[in-house]
Amino acid sequence: MAYLTLKDINKIYPNGYHAVHNFNLEIEKGEFIVFVGPSGCGKSTTLRMIAGLEDISNGEFLINGTRANEMGPREREVAMVFQSYALYPQMTVFDNIAFGLTLQGVDEDVIEEKVKNTARILGLTDYLDRLPRALSGGQRQRVAIGRAIIRKVGVFLMDEPLSNLDAKQRVTMRSEIAQIHRETGATTIYVTHDQTEAMTLADRIVVMKDGYVQQIGTPYELYYKPVNVFVAGFIGEPPMNFVKGVVKGGKIAFGPNQLDVTKKLGAKAAQYEGKEIVFGFRPEAIVLGEQEDSYVMEAQVELTEMLGDNTNIYITAGEEKAILKVDPHDTPEIDAAIKFSVPVKEVYLFDGETENVIE
Numbered sequence: 001m002a003y004l005t006l007k008d009i010n011k012i013y014p015n016g017y018h019a020v021h022n023f024n025l026e027i028e029k030g031e032f033i034v035f036v037g038p039s040g041c042g043k044s045t046t047l048r049m050i051a052g053l054e055d056i057s058n059g060e061f062l063i064n065g066t067r068a069n070e071m072g073p074r075e076r077e078v079a080m081v082f083q084s085y086a087l088y089p090q091m092t093v094f095d096n097i098a099f100g101l102t103l104q105g106v107d108e109d110v111i112e113e114k115v116k117n118t119a120r121i122l123g124l125t126d127y128l129d130r131l132p133r134a135l136s137g138g139q140r141q142r143v144a145i146g147r148a149i150i151r152k153v154g155v156f157l158m159d160e161p162l163s164n165l166d167a168k169q170r171v172t173m174r175s176e177i178a179q180i181h182r183e184t185g186a187t188t189i190y191v192t193h194d195q196t197e198a199m200t201l202a203d204r205i206v207v208m209k210d211g212y213v214q215q216i217g218t219p220y221e222l223y224y225k226p227v228n229v230f231v232a233g234f235i236g237e238p239p240m241n242f243v244k245g246v247v248k249g250g251k252i253a254f255g256p257n258q259l260d261v262t263k264k265l266g267a268k269a270a271q272y273e274g275k276e277i278v279f280g281f282r283p284e285a286i287v288l289g290e291q292e293d294s295y296v297m298e299a300q301v302e303l304t305e306m307l308g309d310n311t312n313i314y315i316t317a318g319e320e321k322a323i324l325k326v327d328p329h330d331t332p333e334i335d336a337a338i339k340f341s342v343p344v345k346e347v348y349l350f351d352g353e354t355e356n357v358i359e
């Protein structure tokens, strides 16, 4: 039996807004689950329903197979870490971390041992006497996480815990959260709009859009087997290139290039004759020049961006645009006419109407 089960969960707010539709998920003990999607897609709402901070309008939430819809947050044994760290400014790091246990009247010796152990996991041992104002943003966030993990709860819920940090701190904290998860083995549900955070932290990712789950899978599955245009475009940076076109004689146009969809679809291509199709390829999946078993395309270089470990090439093919990612040593001149190849196995074709991938 799964540890946590979300069965056809719906949220309809009192004003009638249907924020979450038929959310289904089973979570195993110890998993790190990330909810990702654009702002407003229902991630926090779902997390808050799991936390017991928001009523579930429809559907069932089970903990170890027992219905938990009516349980309060404490009974559910969850701890939540929010965006804002909400530390007590007049209390030391030690007292902030110890706060929950102190309230429960836990023995001082036990508290001391637990705080020290938590501080060790979080690298806060040398800061226990400090006040929050004497800490960096990343350290404050670690204290907030410490306050949550010191309680032996079943599930950690984190709502965009890194969004108040600068870019560099975010990267550091991200790997620290992964490390904390490895050390504690705690089941974690983490909300973010940042696909990189999702990809680097998650065992499994739930991609949401407009209140609907789009796909649930490992980072690998989402990257290599996206089920639709939305997921394909959301995961990966720069995003996947999409060429839309109506299939004529088995081909769609990408500027002056004719892309033969039968190469990918075989006989199935006939079903799409006269219909719109979306041809997707990732910027990093291309090879400059001509190559076998590939779609070979001609384009014009509009702009190049040298980023150190790679170069992004912004190309045009007639009226169409795309981005290619290459080794900086292969950076072409601006305005150059280039040829590049997309291996057939790196191409994703989507139905233009449903936007679902064509298997």
Ligand code: ADP
Binding pocket: 013, 014, 015, 017, 019, 037, 038, 039, 040, 041, 042, 043, 044, 045, 046
């Ligand atoms: P996310 O976390 O993905 O950014 P939320 O779960 O916060 O999204 O919100 C999902 C949708 O529900 C949004 O359109 C938001 O405006 C709406 N919403 C959130 N809270 C309420 C509320 N209390 N009443 C009505 N609508 C709400």
